[in-house]
Amino acid sequence: MIKNVAIFASGEGSNAQNIIDYFKASKNIQIALVVSNKSTANVLNRAKNSNIPTLILERHSFFESNEVIEQLNNAKIDLIVLAGFLWLVPKNLIKAFPNKIVNIHPALLPKFGGKGMFGMNVHNAVIEAKEKESGISIHFVNEEYDKGKIISQHKCIVSENDSAEDVAKKIHLLEHEFFPKVIEGLLS
Ligand code: GRF
Numbered sequence: 001m002i003k004n005v006a007i008f009a010s011g012e013g014s015n016a017q018n019i020i021d022y023f024k025a026s027k028n029i030q031i032a033l034v035v036s037n038k039s040t041a042n043v044l045n046r047a048k049n050s051n052i053p054t055l056i057l058e059r060h061s062f063f064e065s066n067e068v069i070e071q072l073n074n075a076k077i078d079l080i081v082l083a084g085f086l087w088l089v090p091k092n093l094i095k096a097f098p099n100k101i102v103n104i105h106p107a108l109l110p111k112f113g114g115k116g117m118f119g120m121n122v123h124n125a126v127i128e129a130k131e132k133e134s135g136i137s138i139h140f141v142n143e144e145y146d147k148g149k150i151i152s153q154h155k156c157i158v159s160e161n162d163s164a165e166d167v168a169k170k171i172h173l174l175e176h177e178f179f180p181k182v183i184e185g186l187l188s
Contacts, residue, residue, distance in 0.1 A: 002027070002028060002029065002030055003028060003029045003078045003187045004030060004032035004033075004075060004076050004077050004078050005019075005023070005029060005031050005032060005033075005077070005078065005079050005081055005183065005187075006031075006032060006033040006034070006035055006072060006075065006077045006079070006080050006081070007019060007020075007031060007033070007034050007035065007043075008035045008036070008080060008082045008083070009034070009035075009036055009041065009043040009082075009084045009085055010036060010037055010038050010041055010043075010084055010085050010086040010087070011038070011041055011042065011084050011119075012041075012042050012043065012084070013034075013041065013042055013043025013044075013046045013047075013084070014176070015083035015084060015104065015172075015175050015176065015179055016043045016046060016047070016083050016084075017043075017046045018175075018176045018179070018180060019031060019083065019179060019180050019183065020046065020047075020050050020052065022180035022184075023180065023184075024050075028188065029184065029187055031050075031052055032052070032053070032075050032077060033053050033054070033055060033072070033075050033077065034046075034047035034052050034053070034054045034055070035054070035055045035056075035057060035068075035085075036054070036055075036056055036057065037056075037059075037062070037085070037086070037087050038056075039056050043083075043084075055068075055071060057087070062087070062090065063090050066092060069092060069096045072096075073096075077097075078100065078187065079100050079101075079102070079183065079186060079187060080093075080100060080102070080141075082101065082102065082103040082104070082141060083104060083179070084104075084118075084119075085103070086118060089101060089141050089143075091143055094141065094142060099140055101140065101141040102138060102139065102141065102151065102182070102183070102186065103138070103139055103140075103141050103146070103148070104136060104137070104175055105117075105136065105137045105138075105139065105146050106119075106122050106123070106136055106171045106175070107122045107125075107126060107134055107135065107137065107171075108133070108134060108135045108136075108137060108153055108155065109137040109139065109146055109150060109153075110147075111131075112125050112126060112129075112134075113146030113147070114146055120164055120165075123164035123165075123167040123168045123171070124164045126158060126164070126167055127158070127162070127163065127164045127167065131158050132157070132158055133155050133157055133158055134155070134158050134167055134171065135153055135154050135155035135156055135174060136153065136171060136174045136179075137150055137152075137153045138150070138152050138153070138178070138179060151182060151186070152178070152182055154174045154177075156170040156171065156173075156174055157170075158170075
């Protein structure tokens with residue numbers, strides 16, 4: 001049976017696009033739903049361009065009801081992929097999808113994780129700390145930001161002259177290379 005993936009994203013969605021493209025021709029895995037908390041997020045345009053159904057989250061129903069769980073069950077979702085999703089995943093959703101929610105974090109956790117550590121904040125912190133390397137962490141999601149079990153990590157070098165923007169570019173390359181493969185591995 002084909003496995004259904006829901007991608008949750010809040011912004012640009014370059015990872016979402018990359019995952020959509022990677023599985024476009026797959027007979028075993030399909031991106032069945034793209035979910036966003038932000039009605040203006042570019043990721044929703046990307047989903048529409050690929051004819052993938054979208055769902056816009058409403059704060060109250062997401063945090064205080066089981067509506068979203070029901071919608072995910074109706075879509076027969078097997079795996080939830082967070083790709084730049086900025087809301088904390090509520091307990092009821094984690095319980096309904098045990099070890100079936102994965103996140104990508106743009107640093108080598110446990111370093112540079114936690115609340116407020118997203119986007120350029122992460123890369124700026126890496127530069128300020130004069131790190132010699134950074135990378136990505138793909139991990140299961142539990143009830144705390146960036147604390148779930150790590151599935152895999154991939155590293156890149158941070159050179160002395162790198163700006164935070166340079167690091168961001170390196171990280172995106174790693175994300176695009178490895179995230180779809182890890183998703184594929186989890187579902188096969
Ligand atoms: C990525 O760096 C990812 O690690 C994260 O947010 C960023 C999303 O980028 N947590 P994009 O929207 O996929 O381009």
